[in-house]
Amino acid sequence: MHSRKPFFIFVALLFIFGTAASIYRSVEHNVPFLPGQQVQSWSVEAKVMFNGNNNPTEVSLSLPQDPAFDVLSENATSPGYGLNISEGADRRAVWSIRESSGRQSLYYRVTLVPTGQLDVTQDEVPETPEPFLWQVTEKGAADQIMNDVWQRSANNLSYAQQLMSVINDTNQSQNLALLLSVNTRTQLFLQMLHSKGVPAKQVSGLMLEDQRRRQQLNPYVQVYHNGEWVLFDVEGNRQGRPDNLVLWQHNNQSVLDVVGGSNSQVNFSMLQETRSALATSIDMMKNSDALDFSLYQLPLEEQSTFKGILLIPIGVLVVVFLRVIIGIKTSGTFMPVLIALAFIQTTLLTGLIGFLLIVAFGLMIRSYLSQLNLLLISRISAVIIVVIFIIGLFTLISYKVGLSEGLTITFFPMIILAWTIERMSILWEEEGPKAVVMAGGGSLFVATLAYLAMSNSWIQYWVFNFLGIHLVILAMVLVMGQYTGYRLTELKRFKPLAGDQ
Structure with missing residues (x-):
């Protein structure tokens, strides 16, 4: 009598592989298990404005590259301008033209889909930042505040928490009032972190709110602690990252650079949309060339x-x-x-x-x-x-x-x-x-x-x-x-x- 053990092993492998393949497709490609599911997406438009000086002009705008949001689609409106979108650690849109004159307007539109990955992790410990060089009139006041907060903290994270509380304390000391008279709260927070060798960097984020226009990027500070960059909103006296915040710039680069123009500025408009979760996942797979072995690459008749x-x-x-x-x-x-x-x-x-x-x-x-x-x-x-x-x-x-x-x-x-x-x-x-x-x-x-x-x-x-x-x-x-x-x-x-x- 033949053993039936190989048969049952084969059947078990079929069952496990089929189940694993289905779970992988749902997790990796975000294909929903249930039909009819909807996802929320954000359509964000950046409007760049500047005055042309009748010279060759180059405009560089930082683009979002945030693990909490996937870029579903993006396009730019720039009549007469050449456009190049550079990929890499710092994604930027670069417009160029031989001559620009008068008031200029350039548009960049992107559709973002939340991924739920709000944590920003990094395995390698960043280098210790160079201590901030204080002005002579500020150094004594800064040292007194930093030393006091340092003694009341146990690690880099608790130091940042205590420091933000002191900076936002309504009962300001004379030393703090002096420092805030020449620095913003975010700048002072970042300078005091660097002075104690705490890895931290300033980032620019955009709060996504439905049907908002002419919005500006807000400054935030990320503090490295145990393999994770913890976000601090110093102006709002809040720690942690809300779901509707997209980090637009986080590589210590400028948000907007204009060469050959003056009086430049950028503002943002946004609109929340509801999309089919399946259609969204298909579009994302097309963007990442993941449809090579999917039936969705076939013509509609064959599908x-x-x-x-x-x-x-x-x-x-x-x-x-x-x-x-x-x-x-x-x-x-x-x-x-x-x-x-x-x-x-x-x-x-x-x-x-x-x-x-x-x-x-x-x-x-x-x-x-x-x-x-x-x-x-x-x-x-x-x-x-x-x-x-x-x-x-x-x-x-x-x-x-x-x-x-x-x-x-x-x-x-x-x-x-x-x-x-x-x-x-x-x-x-x-x-x-x-x-x-x-x-x-x-x-x-x-x-x-x-x-x-x-x-x-x-x-x-x-x-x-x-x-x-x-x-x-x-x-x-x-x-x-x-x-x-x-x-x-x-x-x-x-x-x-x-x-x-």
Whole structure:
């Protein structure tokens, strides 16, 4: 006897790999598990304005590169200007023109999708910053404040927390008032951190609020602590990062540089939008060239074809379960799956009525053909032609009486119907009409259940977007193929034995 251990190992690998592939697709490519999910995106427009000085002009604008937001799409409006977007650690949009005069306006628009990754981590410990060189008139006051705060802290993070509280204290000391008279709160906070060797840097962030216009970037400070850059809003006396803050610039570079112009400024407008989560993930995969092995790279016509083909394993799973485990008899092994596919096109009620009418008329014609003693190939060919004639006749009658639902019966598989009529006719001759009713009724019952499974919107979504599910279905079919016990419908034969005990 052969060991069944390799078989079960193979089935387990199929199940694990299929499940892992589906989870990976959801986590890595952000494909939602449930259809119809929505995500919030932000459309942000930066408007750069300056005065041209009749000279060659180059404008450089820092672009967002924040792990908390994915760039879904971006474009720029700059008539007459050349544009180049540089990638790398510092993404920038660079406009250039030979000569600019008068008031100039340049636009950059980006669509951002939140990722939820608010933490900014860094494995390598940054270099210790150079101590800030204080003015002679400020040094004494700064040293006194820093030394006092330093003694009340345990590490870099607690030092930054205590320092922000002191800077924002309403009861300002004379030393603090002196320092704030020549420095902003954010500048003073960063200078005092550097003076104690605390790794910190100033970043510029934009608060995203729906339908806001002419907004400016706000300064923030990031403090390095245990592999993470902790954000401090010194002006607002808050630690931590809100969900609607996008870090627009964080590499100690200027936000806007204009060469050949004057009086430059940049402001931002924003709008919140609701998008389909699936469409968003597809667009993101296109941007990252992750569609190479996805069905979404196919033309729409082929995608539509595959959406129907990928439903067949669901119908097969239903048929295997109902035949192997339940024990329902059908006319043909997988004929119910093809009938269920036709039901998807015709709707269930129209499909059932059309199937019964075609088979009934086909059996009557087949009974006449059986009297002619034709060869099998000729008889089947005649039945196929008759089925086509019946479908055409019913379609024409439905059109004449205004029943548009009847036009869809052309989706029935004609060859399969012809073989079904042939099998039922032979079964009628050999075992009688009761066997025909049992086989035909079982086929329609299985086809109906397969249709209900295959027409479910969630199942249609899963089998197309998570191809790993088909490996799980294959594993389940293989496992059921090993079942050699009694079918549930066969247990009624043992009911008298159970009653005697």
